[in-house]
Amino acid sequence: MKVNRMKKLQLSEVKQIELDILKNFASFCNEHNLNYVLAYGTLLGCIRHNGFIPWDDDIDVFMLRDDYEKLLSMKNLFEGKFSKLKFKNLGDKDYPFGFLKITDDTTRVEEKEIEAKYQYGIWIDVFPLDKVSSGEKKHIKNWRKINFWNKILIKSIIKSGNIGTTIIQKKINSLLLIPVAHCVGHIIKISKKCNRLAQKFNNEETSFVSNYIWENNPRNQPVFEKERLFPAIKGFFEGVEFCIPNDSDGILKKMYGNYMQLPPESERVSHLANAWSY
Template sequence: MERHELTIKETQAISLEILHTIAKICEMQHLRYALIYGTLIGAVRHHGYIPWDDDVDIMMPRPDYDKLLLYLKDHISEYHHLQVFNREECPEYPYMITRISDDRYTIEMANEKPFGMGVFIDIYPYDGLGNTKKEAIKYGLKGDRLSSLCYQSTREHFAIETTTSLVRKLIKFPVYVYAKIRGKNYFQEKLEKLARIKEYDNSEYVGCVIWLSWGEKDIFPRKWFDETIMMPFEKYEFRVPKYYDQVLRHEYGDYMQLPPEKDRIGHHFFKVFKK
């Protein structure tokens, strides 16, 4: 029987309900969260998804992120069809962030072994990075290097993928070989230790040290996230940083300008099917 591949609109509708559930839990448990990255652009510019976006991103300060995971460990069975994916819950899972998945669906990732995940949302834990920008950049880039190696260690085969820099293209294959030899557990252990050195609430600068893929653009003053406001997103409302304009301009520049038509594509390489 031929399987039906879900459209991006269908996938967005599923991940929207996952987001709604997690946001309700955060409100009920008094946990801090906010929309971030492309999902935040979508909220501000489109009052919902960027039409071609294929995932949902939220950030949580590390203390709140840890509390959410403890809550889900005890209560996930109350949320039918939802499943937690992270290093602790799924040893094969290749990332350090947590994903919440709907198990009624299955995804097929390009260049990645399957480990049972369905349609998902990303939850990025934000850690403290230090009290000066120089300290934050030095610390954050250490995490960026480790997370890049961790990512390469989990690829099924070598691929240039989205790398554009000529220098990075030249060194990518030796890096890939080194990463495969070391293995993901080696890098995940190092990232786990790195993430908890500096406290979120005692740092002037914060970011997702375990996935700081945009370098300095992924490092933010903590005060930009200290307050949140509610903003419409599709048929619901979710929390966004009160200083969302500063956050988005820091990371993307003129985020209200639509990208060229050729760039209006999702950044994940996967297909979604209903089980």
């Protein structure tokens, strides 16, 4: 990426671009009767800060699988309406994830640990929620399979030497795990396998859903009653109304415990490394 012709963006500018993407996404969903809710730190920011968590710099939303697939089927319509916004989704060249990123094509983000070909414009993440089996053993077994392949996937896109917290761990990963990950198979195939596993229980009669495709702990993984998410209600994020779960308090307690308590300053870190606009 040639950054000498680009303007480096401040955190406030990154947030504004993300907010603009979210507003366009929300207006499109409203127009086409697609259900979504703010998720993770975005929902937490909405409730605790009425907007972005001050040190946070990403936006996440949930959609039930049916609405998510309908949105994907409208890719051309969406991109035609918002010309600088692009869908990055499972199956696209050099896109390894099983969830949707909506990116601003006039920007670029540099993440130090990620290989250059897997870096995109400023984005928001759209996660599909899939049904969870009512049998805990079946749920955990399926999650372990997904988590195994997700770990292989992540090791495939991270630069050698950047995985691990100690020198020994970094060397083991650099010399062994990352090369093995590259040899296991094409990352798109791995991601598609995770996606199939995530949808394994979608034909079951169950009212519980989860972000199977990206959570990393089966016992602490947030499993939600669908009725606590939808029908959504309205909440203000940066002065704009968006859809939030009807039981946001219960959802946030499940994910974060005492969510109104601020974390230690050492944990108040942002995700993005550097961002530029053309």
